Every structure is written in structure tokens, then in C-alpha cells.
Amino acid sequence: MTAAFPEPGRLRDEVRAFLRDRHIRPHCDAWMTSFDPEFSRALGERGWIGMTWPGRYGGGDRPERERLVVIEELLAAGAPVAAHWFADRQIGPGLLRHGSQEQRTRYLPAITRGECFFAIGMSEPDSGSDLASIRTTARKTGSGWRVNGRKVWTSHAGQAHHLLALVRTSTPDPQRRQAGLSQLIIDLSTPGVEVRPIRSLDGHCHFNEVTLDDADVPDGALLGSEGAGWQQVTAELAYERSGPERFLSTAPLLWELARRRPPGSDPQIGALIAELQALRAMSAGIADALQRGEAPALEAATVKDLGARFEAKIVDTVRDLLEVEPALDATDDLARLLAEAVVHRPGGTLRGGSTEILRGIIARGLVAP
Ligand SMILES: Cc1cc2nc3c(=O)[nH]c(=O)nc-3n(C[C@H](O)[C@H](O)[C@H](O)COP(=O)(O)OP(=O)(O)OC[C@H]3O[C@@H](n4cnc5c(N)ncnc54)[C@H](O)[C@@H]3O)c2cc1C
Numbered sequence: 006m007t008a009a010f011p012e013p014g015r016l017r018d019e020v021r022a023f024l025r026d027r028h029i030r031p032h033c034d035a036w037m038t039s040f041d042p043e044f045s046r047a048l049g050e051r052g053w054i055g056m057t058w059p060g061r062y063g064g065g066d067r068p069e070r071e072r073l074v075v076i077e078e079l080l081a082a083g084a085p086v087a088a089h090w091f092a093d094r095q096i097g098p099g100l101l102r103h104g105s106q107e108q109r110t111r112y113l114p115a116i117t118r119g120e121c122f123f124a125i126g127m128s129e130p131d132s133g134s135d136l137a138s139i140r141t142t143a144r145k146t147g148s149g150w151r152v153n154g155r156k157v158w159t160s161h162a163g164q165a166h167h168l169l170a171l172v173r174t175s176t177p178d179p180q181r182r183q184a185g186l187s188q189l190i191i192d193l194s195t196p197g198v199e200v201r202p203i204r205s206l207d208g209h210c211h212f213n214e215v216t217l218d219d220a221d222v223p224d225g226a227l228l229g230s231e232g233a234g235w236q237q238v239t240a241e242l243a244y245e246r247s248g249p250e251r252f253l254s255t256a257p258l259l260w261e262l263a264r265r266r267p268p269g270s271d272p273q274i275g276a277l278i279a280e281l282q283a284l285r286a287m288s289a290g291i292a293d294a295l296q297r298g299e300a301p302a303l304e305a306a307t308v309k310d311l312g313a314r315f316e317a318k319i320v321d322t323v324r325d326l327l328e329v330e331p332a333l334d335a336t337d338d339l340a341r342l343l344a345e346a347v348v349h350r351p352g353g354t355l356r357g358g359s360t361e362i363l364r365g366i367i368a369r370g371l372v373a374p
Contacts (some may be wrong), residue, residue: 020078031083031257033337034344035248038211039085040164049119054093064112069292092116092123095244099153103229124162126170131207134362137182141211143172149223161198162213171234186234207348245357247291247305251312252284255319259340262323303370306363313353320346
């Protein structure tokens with residue numbers, strides 16, 4: 006059901022036809038949990054990964070708005086896009102902005118083909134919201150960097166090829182904790198890198214703990230400038246927080262609700278659809294700002310926070326209006342999707358920046374824009 010996206014368009018129709026042919030079984034949070042390399046390769050063949058990147062790096066040279074159409078439809082269908090999601094959303098733009106020529110030609114075309122997957126290595130056991138407190142170190146060697154430390158909650162590190170890790174490359178200065186951080190692209194098959202799965206409530210193991218024990222990576226692994234990791238990561242977060250996955254993770258459940266209680270039959274459903282349209286407009290505005298080269302951090306934090314609240318409201322509305330017992334193994338789609346949404350609900354208020362942290366950013370931005 007895609008009635009919430011009424012705009013006509015050839016590209017939208019193409020994506021819908023592609024999805025229909027593949028008989029997707031929708032899942033809530035599929036962009037985070039459903040890892041399917043074959044599906045990613047099929048998207049790559051159609052030019053739907055790296056759509057906005059320059060053609061010389063395998064990209065499609067297309068506007069952000071077209072990418073938005075494709076990812077909205079994929080999310081609305083609950084399609085298995087997790088394999089390439091991080092690389093398409095933020096690693097690629099980071100490489101285009103800060104990467105060396107060698108890094109761009111090595112990684113970007115492979116990402117666009119759906120053959121090169123990245124995991125994000127920011128969080129550590131005692132460093133989530135307070136990211137500047139990370140303790141993973143990288144020390145200079147004759148030929149590169151020796152990395153030691155531990156990353157946690159690393160989505161899909163067990164299946165990805167590379168980890169973009171935030172590391173400390175110089176001794177922390179208590180007055181300037183954000184200084185001395187750098188980003189390294191670490192091949193996850195490097196000796197000294199160990200990935201251990203962490204089982205979550207739904208029984209899946211998309212989370213991992215990554216231990217780096219004297220892992221030697223080459224000089225060419227440094228992304229951007231040594232010591233500029235904080236600024237680079239902060240820029241990445243605008244891409245990470247503003248996309249439609251922040252309010253469409255639970256879309257398959259919303260569609261299921263609308264199927265059983267058509268819009269118009271209850272004002273609560275009408276209110277959800279109206280809110281969805283407002284969030285789409287905000288997210289599209291941010292995509293335009295990113296295309297203009299701006300860094301809309303406050304706006305992105307706003308979309309993420311409103312999106313998490315919206316997702317929770319979908320679950321509450323289903324419970325208000327329908328008699329259904331959530332069960333992850335139910336054959337009934339409504340019961341299954343509700344269970345997925347309930348289990349993942351707390352994650353939406355944490356991943357990509359917790360609710361309290363986002364509201365702090367918004368409050369500071371509003372007081373001193
Ligand atoms: C589904 C999911 C996927 C994830 N994937 C990845 C990934 O791929 N890579 C990665 O690096 N990380 C990942 N994370 C980790 C995520 O980035 C962290 O969970 C997040 O940054 C919060 O950090 P934390 O879990 O350490 O919680 P904490 O920072 O310990 O926060 C705990 C609670 O305290 C509150 N709090 C903390 N500081 C303050 C403060 N100053 N003021 C007010 N309240 C505060 C928070 O809002 C939160 O409610 C993922 C998390 C989830 C849930």
C-alpha cells in the first residue's frame with residue numbers, strides 16, 4: 006500500500022514495479038536489520054545506489070530528490086536494504102568530501118554496484134552519547150597505524166567488508182576532548198580484528214562487538230585529515246539523522262493499519278498520514294540543503310526526534326484501534342509487524358543520537374542559531 010505517497014512519477018513507478026516483481030515480505034526496521042547482498046546488487050544494477058554521486062565514481066549524477074523517491078519506496082515496502090544502507094547514506098558522501106583520489110576510486114564504484122558494504126564504528130562500551138570520550142587508539146607505525154580498542158553496537162560488522170572507525174590518534178587534552186580524533190577505514194578481515202555478534206530481543210544478531218587488538222592498517226586507511234575526525238563525524242551525522250528511515254521504519258505497520266481501517270474511517274489515522282507528509286517535506290528540505298553543501302545539523306536532529314515520536318505513535322494507534330496480539334512468529338502480518346515495531350521501538354530513541362541528546366542540540370540551536 007503506497008497511498009501515502011500519492012505523487013505520480015516514472016521513477017516512483019519503476020521502483021514499485023521492481024519491488025512488485027520481487028514479492029518482498031515487508032519488515033519493520035528492514036533498513037537496519039534485513040541484510041541481503043543479492044538485493045543490494047540488484048539495486049546497484051539499476052543505478053539506485055550512489056545515485057547522486059559523480060559518474061566518474063560509478064554514481065548516477067542525479068539530484069537528491071530522485072534518490073529520495075527511491076529510498077522512500079524501498080522503505081515503504083520494508084525492503085531488505087541494510088547491506089548497502091550505511092555506505093550509500095553516509096560513507097559515500099564522506100569519501101566524496103574527504104577521501105583521497107585513491108580511496109574514492111577504490112570504494113565508490115564498488116559501493117554503487119552493491120558489492121562493498123561498510124559498518125560504522127563510532128560507539129564504544131563507555132562512549133555513546135559522549136562520543137568524544139572514545140578510547141580506541143591508533144598509533145603511527147612505519148607504514149600506517151596500529152589500532153587497539155573496542156567498538157560496540159556495530160551494526161552488520163559481521164557481514165560488512167569495512168569499518169569506518171573513529172579513533173584517537175593523539176593523547177586526549179581534557180580541555181579539548183574533540184581534538185586528536187581521526188577516521189580510519191579498516192578492512193574487517195585484518196588480523197587482530199575480531200567481530201562477536203550480540204543477540205538482540207528479537208533473536209537477531211545484527212549488532213556486534215568489534216575488538217581491535219594490535220590491528221595494523223596502512224597509511225592509506227586514514228580518511229581526511231589526521232585530527233579532523235570530530236568535524237568529519239559531525240558532518241556525517243546530518244546525513245545519518247535526516248533521512249526518511251527516521252520516520253518510515255514502521256511504515257509497513259502503518260500501511261497494514263490503513264488497510265484494515267482506511268484513512269477517513271478514524272481521525273487518528275488521518276492525523277498520522279498528515280504528520281507523515283509533514284515529515285517527508287522536512288526531510289526533502291534537508292536533502293536540498295545537503296545538495297547545496299550546507300550542514301543542517303539542527304534540522305536533521307529535529308527530523309530524527311520527531312520521526313522517533315511518530316514511529317511510536319503508529320504503534321500506539323494500532324493498539325488503540327485494533328485487537329491484535331503481537332507475535333514475532335505470527336503468520337498474520339499485522340501481529341508480526343506490530344511485534345517487530347514494539348521490539349525495535351526503544352532503538353529508535355537511541356540509534357543515531359538519543360532523544361535527550363537531540364533535544365539538547367535543538368535547544369542550543371534555537372537559543373543561539
Ligand atoms: C539499533 C541501533 C543500532 C546502532 N548501530 C550502531 C552502529 O552501527 N555503529 C555505532 O557506532 N553505534 C551504533 N549504535 C549505538 C548508538 O549510537 C548509541 O546507542 C547511542 O549513541 C547512545 O549511546 P549509549 O547506548 O552508550 O547510551 P548512553 O550515551 O549511555 O545514554 C543512555 C541514556 O542517557 C541519556 N543521556 C546520556 N547523556 C546525556 C546527557 N548529557 N544529558 C541528558 N541525557 C543523557 C541518553 O539520552 C540515554 O537515554 C546503535 C544503537 C542502536 C539502538
